[in-house]
Amino acid sequence: TQRTLSLIKPDATRRNLTGKINAKFEDAGLRIVAQKRLHLTKAQAGEFYKVHAERPFYDELTTFMASGPIVAQVLEGEDAIAKNREVMGATNPADAEAGTIRAEFAESVGENSVHGSDAPETAKEEIAYFFAGLELVG
Ligand code: GTP
Ligand code: MG
Numbered sequence: 001t002q003r004t005l006s007l008i009k010p011d012a013t014r015r016n017l018t019g020k021i022n023a024k025f026e027d028a029g030l031r032i033v034a035q036k037r038l039h040l041t042k043a044q045a046g047e048f049y050k051v052h053a054e055r056p057f058y059d060e061l062t063t064f065m066a067s068g069p070i071v072a073q074v075l076e077g078e079d080a081i082a083k084n085r086e087v088m089g090a091t092n093p094a095d096a097e098a099g100t101i102r103a104e105f106a107e108s109v110g111e112n113s114v115h116g117s118d119a120p121e122t123a124k125e126e127i128a129y130f131f132a133g134l135e136l137v138g
Contacts, residue, residue: 001076001077001078001080002076002077002078002079002080002081002120002123003033003074003075003076003080003123003127003136004074004075004080004081004084004116004117004123004127005072005073005074005075005115005116005117005123005126005127005129005130006025006072006073006074006075006084006114006115006116006117007070007071007072007073007114007115007116008021008070008071008073008113008114009064009065009070009111009112009113009114009115010064010065010067010068010069010070010111011064011106011107011111011112011113012105012113012114013037013068013069013070013071014068015105017105017113018071020105021101021105021113021114022073024087024101025075025084025087028077028083028084028086028087029077029078029083030075030076030077030080030083030084030087031075031076031077031138032073032074032075033074033075033076033136033137033138034073034074034131034135034136034137035071035072035073035074036071036072036073036130036131036135037069037070037071037072038069038070038072039066039068039069039070040065040066040070041066042062042063042065042066044066045061045062045063045065045066046058046062047129048065048126048129049061049062049065057110060110061110064110064111072130072131074127074131074136076138081116081117081118081119081120081123084116084117085116085118086100087100087101088100088101088102088114088116089101089102089103089106090102091109091112092109092112093106093107093108093109093112094109101113101114102114
């Protein structure tokens, strides 16, 4: 079993889609073992996405991530990292497979409703960025 960090992004909380997105995770066999709603500052969003600091969309991305509440969560299950990315669908919703979260809900490549860790090392770092060990209830 594995854990991954998931974020429901501001475009999705704004449209009240938290429950529908969580249902997709649970239907795929992922368990939400920690969850909280928070509103990042632009500096905090910048720290979280610092691997993208040199990308041309960094300013747009971090402004967007600080534009409203997000829901941070830890998903647990067999192959959770890959399974979560499968349920999310491609980064650009235009390329996302039918039935995925991004195909159904995302508005654009920037405002694409969800984030999921991409590897075990980043999952570990990203979970620790948002949650203390005692907050993870398996
Ligand atoms: P995350 O799970 O959010 O990391 O998405 P990803 O792994 O599918 O994509 P990637 O790590 O390559 O990019 C991180 C995030 O940057 C994406 O989810 C988008 O929100 C944003 N992003 C990527 N490409 C673009 C772009 O061309 N324009 C804008 N505005 N944002 C982008
Ligand atoms: Mg990524």
